[in-house]
Amino acid sequence: MSGRGVVLDTSVLVGYFRNKRGVVNRVEALGEVYVPAIAVGELHFGAVVSAQTQANLAILNRFLSLATILDCTARTATYYAAIRAQLKGDGHPIPDNDIWIAAAALEDNLALISTDQHFDYVKGLRHEKW
Numbered sequence: 779m780s781g782r783g784v785v786l787d788t789s790v791l792v793g794y795f796r797n798k799r800g801v802v803n804r805v806e807a808l809g810e811v812y813v814p815a816i817a818v819g820e821l822h823f824g825a826v827v828s829a830q831t832q833a834n835l836a837i838l839n840r841f842l843s844l845a846t847i848l849d850c851t852a853r854t855a856t857y858y859a860a861i862r863a864q865l866k867g868d869g870h871p872i873p874d875n876d877i878w879i880a881a882a883a884l885e886d887n888l889a890l891i892s893t894d895q896h897f898d899y900v901k902g903l904r905h906e907k908w
Contacts, residue, residue, distance in 0.1 A: 783810035785848065785883040787876070787892035788817040790908055792824065795837060804908065808891075814848045814882035816875050848882040857881035861900055870899040 786794075786805065791813070793801035805811070825834035848854075858881040865871055872894075880900045883890040889904035890897055897905040 783812055783846070783888060784808055784906075785812045785814060785879070785886075785888045785890045786817070786845075787879055787890060787894065787897070788820045789893040790891050791817065791821060791841075793893065793908075795821075795834070795841075801908070811845045812848050812882075812886070812888055813842065813845045814879045815850050816878040816882070818842065818847060820875060848886060850878065850882070851885075854878070854881050854885050857885050864901055865899055868899065870896070872896040872899060 786808075790801065790805065794805045821838055822835070825831055825838050828834050858877055861877050861880055861884070862874075865877070876894065876897065877900075879892075880890065880897060880903050884900075884903055889906060891906045891908060893908050895907055897903060898907070
């Protein structure tokens with residue numbers, strides 16, 4: 779994907795942190811990456827409940843120091859509401875955290891990379907499925 783950077787969904791980052799074949803190289807080739815605060819929370823949760831909490835938190839924090847974190851703002855909430863209403867009207871609900879992640883990408887007009895097909899239901903979202 780071209781542009782000024784991309785948003786990485788939790789699903790891609792989990793593959794990256796697990797050294798999933800191909801994901802590490804693809805992520806490192808992206809250049810500027812953005813991570814929504816909601817995804818940061820999901821990743822912190824995964825590290826905290828893992829068997830190797832401290833090691834996983836260190837890896838996560840090292841990666842996050844190189845990324846731009848997209849904060850959740852009142853403006854993000856307006857995107858969230860519009861997306862959620864659109865999905866409900868279309869009969870395609872997706873997990874709430876993923877709606878917030880899509881809202882962060884739309885708010886900053888960034889493409890989203892995910893392993894989840896359901897982001898394709900979000901109108902106006904540029905989505906690449908890995």
